[in-house]
Each structure stands twice: as C-alpha cells, then as structure tokens.
Amino acid sequence: MxxxxxxxxxxxxxxxxxxxxxxxxxxxxxxxxxxxxxxxxxxxxxxxxxxxxxxxxxxxxxxxxxxxxxxxxxxxxxxxxxxxxxxxxxxxxxxxxxxxxxxxxxxxxxxxxxxxxxxxxxxxxxxxxxxxxxxxxxxxxxxxxxxxxxxDVMGTGYHAVVETGVGEGSTVAVLGLGPVGLCAVQAAIAVGAESVVAVDTVDERLELARALGARPVHLTDQDPRAAAKEVSDGRGVDATIDAVGHPDALALACRLTRKAGTVSATGVYAERIEVHMGIIWIKALTLKTGHANVIKHLDPVLERLSSGALDxxxxxxxxxxxxxxxxxxxxxxxxxxxxxxxxx
Ligand SMILES: [Zn+2]
Ligand SMILES: [Zn+2]
Structure with a gap:
C-alpha cells in the first residue's frame, strides 16, 4: 500500500x-x-x-x-x-x-x-x-x-471545555485560534456558554471565531483583559483555555480568569516553564492540563456533530x-x- x-x-x-x-x-x-x-x-x-x-x-x-x-x-x-x-x-x-x-x-x-x-x-x-x-x-x-x-481535534476542544466546567451561562476565553482553539470556541458555545472571548493575532482566524459566535479580540491591537472583564461584570471569565502552549499564553490565561476559576493548559507543554504561582494561589485558580481524553468523549462529540451543534x-x-x-x-x-x- x-x-x-x-x-x-x-x-x-x-x-x-x-x-x-x-x-x-x-x-x-x-x-x-x-x-x-x-x-x-x-x-x-x-x-x-x-x-x-x-x-x-x-x-x-x-x-x-x-x-x-x-x-x-x-x-x-x-x-x-x-x-x-x-x-x-x-x-x-x-x-x-x-x-x-x-x-x-x-x-x-x-x-x-x-x-x-x-x-x-x-x-x-x-x-x-x-x-x-x-x-x-x-x-x-x-x-x-x-x-x-x-x-482528535474536536475531541480535544470539547475536552478542554467540559473539563473546565464550562456550561450554561459561562463566560470563557480561548487563547489561540488554531484548529483546537476554534473547536473549543464551538464546543463552549454548544454547551451553552454565554460569552466566548477568542484571542489571536491572525485576522482570518478572528473572523472565523466571530462567525462561530465568539467575540474576537486581537492579542496586541486590542485588550484581552478589558474584553474578559466586560463580559463578566468585571470579574474575569469563568474559564480560560490556553490552546497555544506557550508561557505567555498561560500567564495571560491566569490573568483573564476570575477568582476560583479554571485554566486549561490544552496546548502542548514539554519543558520547564515559569508560572506566577502567586497569581494562581491568590486567585485560587484550578489548573487543568494534559492530553485530551478523546476516547471518553467520542460518543457525546459525535452526537453534537450529528445534530450540527458542532460543525x-x-x-x-x-x-x-x-x-x-x-x-x-x-x-x-x-x-x-x-x-x-x-x-x-
Ligand atoms: Zn491530530
Ligand atoms: Zn488501559
């Protein structure tokens, strides 16, 4: 073959x-x-x-x-x-x-x-x-x-969303609008998130996120922190998904998320990096990491793909x-x- x-x-x-x-x-x-x-x-x-x-x-x-x-x-x-x-x-x-x-x-x-x-x-x-x-x-x-x-990709976006506890009425930020980030945007909206702040630097990807129902925010031309506050009565979002896998993204994720909220490091990390543990601790953040449990999510993801809730x-x-x-x-x-x- x-x-x-x-x-x-x-x-x-x-x-x-x-x-x-x-x-x-x-x-x-x-x-x-x-x-x-x-x-x-x-x-x-x-x-x-x-x-x-x-x-x-x-x-x-x-x-x-x-x-x-x-x-x-x-x-x-x-x-x-x-x-x-x-x-x-x-x-x-x-x-x-x-x-x-x-x-x-x-x-x-x-x-x-x-x-x-x-x-x-x-x-x-x-x-x-x-x-x-x-x-x-x-x-x-x-x-x-x-x-x-x-x-793979939708299973990973879906995992990031459900593992951070996102559901009806949640506010979410997604950092990095590659395929996994865009799938996370869709999954967040599909499970009922009220606002999804979608952050990237590539205009086409921001436009795609807008078409999916997210609020696109340019990482450097705009202010992701202001956007996260605006959608959450100034608290910060309930959950942030770092779909980049870079220390700067993780640091930003910790800043955008409200007290007692959840950060998902969905992007791949393979090396030692510095995180500001003081921010994580003071805000009482939960940090989720690792590969997605795609096998576990196959059936619910297929159901949502079938109904068109995820596309x-x-x-x-x-x-x-x-x-x-x-x-x-x-x-x-x-x-x-x-x-x-x-x-x-
Ligand atoms: Zn893949
Ligand atoms: Zn086994």
Whole structure:
C-alpha cells in the first residue's frame, strides 16, 4: 500500500510499504478514505518528536472496515468508521477510571516507537488495536471531513471545555485560534456558554471565531483583559483555555480568569516553564492540563456533530491527495492551512 512516511526533519515521502495484517483478535483493518494533517504531525516534521525513518505518519482517519479479529464486537466488515488518535487497553487502573488518555498501555497512531510503534493513518490501510474501544461507526449522513474531527481535534476542544466546567451561562476565553482553539470556541458555545472571548493575532482566524459566535479580540491591537472583564461584570471569565502552549499564553490565561476559576493548559507543554504561582494561589485558580481524553468523549462529540451543534466544516481549508502529502506538510508548515484532509 501507499503511505506517508517520515524521512528526516522537514522531509516526508509517499512510499510503498507492506499492507498491515491482523495480529490480534481485538484488531480491525480499516481502508482509509480520509486522513488529516495535524499540528502534532508538524512537531514530528520539525524533528521535535523522535521518530524512526520510514515510520508511517497520521492519526486522524475515516474509512471502511475490511477485516476484523474474532473478538471485535462493535464494528464489522463494511462499516464506515472513524477512530480516536490513540488506543487504550480498557482494563488497567486508569482505563477503569475512564482516564483512557492515561492508559498504561496506550499507543498513539503515527508517532513512532516512543508512543507505542503504531503505524499511522496517512496510508491506504490502517491496523486498529482494540477496535471496540478505538473505533465508532460514522453516524448516517456525516461527511468524512466532519467525522475525522471527532477522533482528535474536536475531541480535544470539547475536552478542554467540559473539563473546565464550562456550561450554561459561562463566560470563557480561548487563547489561540488554531484548529483546537476554534473547536473549543464551538464546543463552549454548544454547551451553552454565554460569552466566548477568542484571542489571536491572525485576522482570518478572528473572523472565523466571530462567525462561530465568539467575540474576537486581537492579542496586541486590542485588550484581552478589558474584553474578559466586560463580559463578566468585571470579574474575569469563568474559564480560560490556553490552546497555544506557550508561557505567555498561560500567564495571560491566569490573568483573564476570575477568582476560583479554571485554566486549561490544552496546548502542548514539554519543558520547564515559569508560572506566577502567586497569581494562581491568590486567585485560587484550578489548573487543568494534559492530553485530551478523546476516547471518553467520542460518543457525546459525535452526537453534537450529528445534530450540527458542532460543525468543523469551516476549518477544512484544503483537500489534497495522499500523493501530495509532501506538499501538504509544506503548506501546513507555512501556516497556510487550518486542516488539510488527504484522500488516498
Ligand atoms: Zn491530530
Ligand atoms: Zn488501559
């Protein structure tokens, strides 16, 4: 089969690699019909995540089941499915608590040996371990573009929102309007947030946030703190989602949030940074961090995507063929795209 492989920092290639085969009774093989290029693929592309040469990339996918192991119950050959970006065992201490994102045996598609050596989805075929937990049937009438958001980006935006306790009447700030930030904006509005202050520096992204129902605020030309106060009777917002992953964003998040409010560090942090613990402590802020528990949120997110309460369609800026993957990575690297969907 053809697949997109990592070669070296800054270089991916479309190559012929062996077809995956069923290796355990809980697995399914999916013929991929659409896969996404994501910000985390870019971390690998930049060489920030260790990756073996020739490893197949990608972790967002929609396709059709073409083979199942004997123990697979919830999907069958011929089913159109989408899946989470990662797998979980369903049995360890953390899975039993529902913390599938922290599974002791969790593996991430398309991230090389360090994250479980699970070949990626930017390929014609994909082997999916623990298919009952990892996969869901695509609801009737849902497009590939919409469905593939459930397994990663929308699941992450939704996680950020529900984990910070955002609900009916909440005031929220979202920092960084990349795909996850824009999905968080949508999710906040979908669960009933009264005001969403959406902060970025890119005009097109601010306009998109406005179209979704948020109040766009330019990070430097405007005053995010004033905006957060205006929507909250001067208190600061109930919750802020840092969808950037930069110390300045986290510092701003702590300042925009009201006393006893919640900050979600949803953007990726991998290094030591300084935070103003005095502000966090005096304001009695709660800080939420880490990967999103996308497996846990698959069903509620699919329900909301089905009803149209969540609609990531405006975030899909490019459709390209799998063979154009090297160009797709370059386009994404130049920040010219929000979501690129590849079709084999
Ligand atoms: Zn992704
Ligand atoms: Zn587990």
């Amino acid at each position: 053809r697949a997109v492989t990592f070669q070296a920092p800054g270089e991916v290639r479309v190559e012929d690699v062996p077809d995956p085969e069923l290796t355990s009774a809980d697995e399914a093989i999916v013929r991929v019909e659409a896969s996404g290029v994501c910000g985390s693929d870019l971390h690998i592309f930049h060489g920030r995540v260790a990756m073996e040469e020739g490893f197949v990339l990608g972790h967002e996918y929609v396709g059709t089941v073409v083979a199942t192991g004997a123990e697979v119950r919830t999907v069958a050959d011929g089913d159109r499915v989408l899946g989470a970006y990662c797998t979980a065992c369903g049995e360890c201490f953390f899975c039993r608590r529902g913390d599938f994102h922290k599974c002791d045996h969790g593996r991430v598609f398309g991230h090389g040996r360090t994250l479980g050596a699970l070949a990626g989805a930017q390929a014609e075929l994909l082997a999916v371990p623990n298919a009952d937990l990892t996969l869901r049937r695509v609801p009737e009438g849902m497009s590939d573009d919409v469905a593939l958001f459930a397994g 990531p369609t405006p975030l899909v800026t490019h459709h390209m063929s799998l063979d154009q993957a090297p160009e797709a990575y370059d386009v994404y690297d130049r920040r010219e795209a929000l979501k690129i969907v590849l079709r084999p």
